[in-house]
Amino acid sequence: MTNPERRRRRLNLGVARLARWAGTASQVEKNAVYEALFAVSDGSVFRTHTVLDDVQRTGEFFVLVRESLVLKVSMHPFNTFGILYIGPQDVVQDEPTPPAETPPPTMPDKTLPRDEGSRDAPAETPDHRRAPK
Amino acid sequence: MTSLAHSEPTQLAEGDTAGIARQFITALRYLPSWGRDEVLRRLMMVIAQHERTDDPSVVEHFLESLVMTARMERDPAYLMAEAERESPGEPRDIAEVIAGIETGRRDEPGA
Numbered sequence: 237m238t239n240p241e242r243r244r245r246r247l248n249l250g251v252a253r254l255a256r257w258a259g260t261a262s263q264v265e266k267n268a269v270y271e272a273l274f275a276v277s278d279g280s281v282f283r284t285h286t287v288l289d290d291v292q293r294t295g296e297f298f299v300l301v302r303e304s305l306v307l308k309v310s311m312h313p314f315n316t317f318g319i320l321y322i323g324p325q326d327v328v329q330d331e332p333t334p335p336a337e338t339p340p341p342t343m344p345d346k347t348l349p350r351d352e353g354s355r356d357a358p359a360e361t362p363d364h365r366r367a368p369k
Numbered sequence: 370m371t372s373l374a375h376s377e378p379t380q381l382a383e384g385d386t387a388g389i390a391r392q393f394i395t396a397l398r399y400l401p402s403w404g405r406d407e408v409l410r411r412l413m414m415v416i417a418q419h420e421r422t423d424d425p426s427v428v429e430h431f432l433e434s435l436v437m438t439a440r441m442e443r444d445p446a447y448l449m450a451e452a453e454r455e456s457p458g459e460p461r462d463i464a465e466v467i468a469g470i471e472t473g474r475r476d477e478p479g480a
Binding site for chain 1: 438454471
């Protein structure tokens with residue numbers, strides 16, 4: 237028979253970060269984060285919370301703990317995980333205009349095709365994700 | 370614009386695709402350039418999976434993740450945490466870690 241304790245992921249990174257955060261957080265926030273950490277540990281977090289990938293870093297995930305509280309974890313080999321961030325997420329109602337891209341080098345006017353007008357609609361505000369459960 | 374979170378579980382319509390493309394481009398502009406290769410690699414995988422399964426949820430999840438990553442990359446506290454990464458230590462049971470933190474807090478003077 238498999239021992240459920242053996243299947244739990246163990247924490248090997250971010251203990252100090254968690255302790256520091258817990259020193260300033262409310263008990264309600266701490267309970268919510270602890271619950272999420274237990275869910276990460278036993279593998280149920282993908283069912284109990286909204287989990288989004290860090291699309292730039294493989295194996296790292298954002299767990300939406302509460303509306304304005306996010307936990308970032310990393311999954312490691314040998315059934316371990318780490319805490320990378322605990323804190324508010326950047327909740328911005330009105331997104332500013334994205335940083336301008338460097339325009340492509342211009343060609344002499346004679347070689348430019350006729351201007352057909354802008355076919356692109358104005359950039360929209362990125363849609364907010366689902367509210368955490 | 371169609372909310373991705375509320376899309377019906379059917380194949381993406383053309384209008385959705387245009388909206389998703391706009392969201393993707395907007396979010397991508399917020400990301401540092403070093404991460405874009407990985408984002409594009411994942412996008413290719415998501416497109417391939419969507420073509421195999423016709424499941425729009427893979428695209429929705431990718432885009433929500435992209436937007437979340439872009440948002441966090443603008444948060445100074447998050448960037449500071451990313452810059453101060455520790456090295457992995459001895460694995461510990463999460464229950465023990467939490468109990469230790471809470472016990473330590475109760476034992477603090479004035480707690």
